[in-house]
Amino acid sequence: SQQGxxxxxxxxxxxxxxxxxxxxxxxxxxxxxxxxxxSGRGLVHLILIxxxxxxxxxxxxxxxxxxxxxxxxLLITASRAADTASYFCATVFGNExxxxxxxxxxxxxx
Amino acid sequence: xxxxxxxxRYLVIGTGKKITLExxxxxxxxxxxxxxxxxxxxxxxxxxxYGVNSTEKGDLSSxxxxxxxxxxxxxLTLESARPSHTSQYLxxxxxxxxxxxxxxxxxxxxxxxx
Numbered sequence: 001s002q003q004g005x006x007x008x009x010x011x012x013x014x015x016x017x018x019x020x021x022x023x024x025x026x027x028x029x030x031x032x033x034x035x036x037x038x039s040g041r042g043l044v045h046l047i048l049i050x051x052x053x054x055x056x057x058x059x060x061x062x063x064x065x066x067x068x069x070x071x072x073x074l075l076i077t078a079s080r081a082a083d084t085a086s087y088f089c090a091t092v093f094g095n096e097x098x099x100x101x102x103x104x105x106x107x108x109x110x
Numbered sequence: 111x112x113x114x115x116x117x118x119r120y121l122v123i124g125t126g127k128k129i130t131l132e133x134x135x136x137x138x139x140x141x142x143x144x145x146x147x148x149x150x151x152x153x154x155x156x157x158x159x160y161g162v163n164s165t166e167k168g169d170l171s172s173x174x175x176x177x178x179x180x181x182x183x184x185x186l187t188l189e190s191a192r193p194s195h196t197s198q199y200l201x202x203x204x205x206x207x208x209x210x211x212x213x214x215x216x217x218x219x220x221x222x223x224x
Contacts, residue, residue, distance in 0.1 A: 031211060042116075042200055042215030043153075088152070092211045097143075099169075100153040 004089045004101025012107040019076040021104040023089030030092045034074050037086045084108045113137050116201050116216035124224050131186045131219045133201030140206040142184040147198045191223045
């Protein structure tokens, strides 16, 4: 079974609003990463947070990590139409292979 | 934009044909990966390589095979394509530097087997 599960599976919001998506995982991790995938394309790395970090920022992105709850959240502030994509969390443990979650499909309504 | 390329982008082929999906990267990465992804679903690792002449099977069983004769090139081959192989195939690479786990993805090959 997959390591990560995203919640919600799909999210539609108005442009300018904030979008929050969550990821839960099952085992210990070295780090957790978030990726974006535009329709029919490859994935693009957004941000990496290590197991000893609790929060990280990158532009309009804010990621939190709670290792006690084995969960992470990705917040996109002031959303834009170009943010429409699927967002995946991925965890790394030990042998450094990524294990991807099920993804959240985000739609920004202009 | 990552310097990792996949060809073809789209392939429609009949059952029983042999196909090779190409993947190449110009970043000098030692680690390369192949993932399979059905529409709207998660990615499943099917093959990976940590360097030349090193290949391993991933978490999802696949009838495909891979080779790594050159650092920059990691082709995937299906000897006899079947409709069940219809999917998107994503290639990725990452640096061998310690604590650098970010993967860079190619644009993918969407394979349809009739």
